[in-house]
Amino acid sequence: xQQGEEDPQALSIQxxxxxxxxxxxxxxxxxxxxxxxxxxxxxxxxxxxxxxEREKHSGRLRVTLDTSKKSSSLLxxxxxxxxxxxxxxxxxxxxxxxxTFGSGTQLTVLP
Amino acid sequence: GAVVSQHPxxxxxxxxxxxxxxxxxxxxxxxxxxWYRQFPKQSLMLMATSNEGSKAxxxxxxxxxxxxxxxxSLTLSTLTVTxxxxxxxxxxxxSASQDxxxxxxxxxxxxxxxxx
Numbered sequence: 001x002q003q004g005e006e007d008p009q010a011l012s013i014q015x016x017x018x019x020x021x022x023x024x025x026x027x028x029x030x031x032x033x034x035x036x037x038x039x040x041x042x043x044x045x046x047x048x049x050x051x052x053e054r055e056k057h058s059g060r061l062r063v064t065l066d067t068s069k070k071s072s073s074l075l076x077x078x079x080x081x082x083x084x085x086x087x088x089x090x091x092x093x094x095x096x097x098x099x100t101f102g103s104g105t106q107l108t109v110l111p
Numbered sequence: 112g113a114v115v116s117q118h119p120x121x122x123x124x125x126x127x128x129x130x131x132x133x134x135x136x137x138x139x140x141x142x143x144x145x146w147y148r149q150f151p152k153q154s155l156m157l158m159a160t161s162n163e164g165s166k167a168x169x170x171x172x173x174x175x176x177x178x179x180x181x182x183x184s185l186t187l188s189t190l191t192v193t194x195x196x197x198x199x200x201x202x203x204x205x206s207a208s209q210d211x212x213x214x215x216x217x218x219x220x221x222x223x224x225x226x227x
Contacts, residue, residue, distance in 0.1 A: 033215065033216075035218075040202070040221070040223070041220055041221065042115075042117070042204055042218040042219050042220040042221045043155075043204065043206075043218040044218070045215055045216070045217065045218075048215055088154060088155070098145050098157050098160055099145070099157075099206075099216055100157070101147075101154045101155045101156075102154060103153075103154050104153075104154050106152075
């Protein structure tokens with residue numbers, strides 16, 4: 001079953017703008033991860049943030065985690081057309097090693 | 112990063128036939144692999160956890176006799192969709208963990224199954 005929801009479901013922006021996606025989850029987590037999926041392809045791991053971390057950066061990506069609100073955000077700065085893809089958050093909870101995915105955000109970056 | 116290979120990338124079959132999908136970890140050993148199913152424009156739903164040398168653990172609502180999983184080695188897990196029907200048409204994705212402690216998974220490119 002899905003851990004939570006992502007919003008927006010779809011986001012369309014112009015190249016160069018920033019894109020922010022939000023993820024909410026339901027249970028306590030060990031870590032939260034963001035993945036990217038191009039249409040019809042597998043998933044690519046973007047970034048992992050642990051439950052005791054509040055913010056993490058990787059290149060043009062910035063992830064925040066608020067465990068009190070059970071939410072996370074992914075910010076992509078200076079977006080490019082090549083960033084067009086679906087973005088999923090996924091959580092790992094307890095002793096489980098499997099990921100539970102959110103509903104995903106479809107990002108379209110217009111050139 | 113670690114590489115996970117899935118084969119075939121797409122398959123079309125007739126209703127009633129069985130289809131086998133392979134998931135290989137190419138440069139690392141994976142004691143555990145995961146099988147997901149994804150319908151168009153939807154998220155990934157975990158089907159089962161494949162454990163090397165033991166029986167797979169299936170999620171609620173997933174028929175174990177319908178979706179046979181075999182994890183015979185540390186680098187290979189297979190998913191067999193038995194007696195496939197059109198409603199089994201979907202995108203099947205496997206993943207494996209190089210380091211269970213990190214929780215980071217590496218995903219295959221997925222296998223698109225179309226049952227006619």
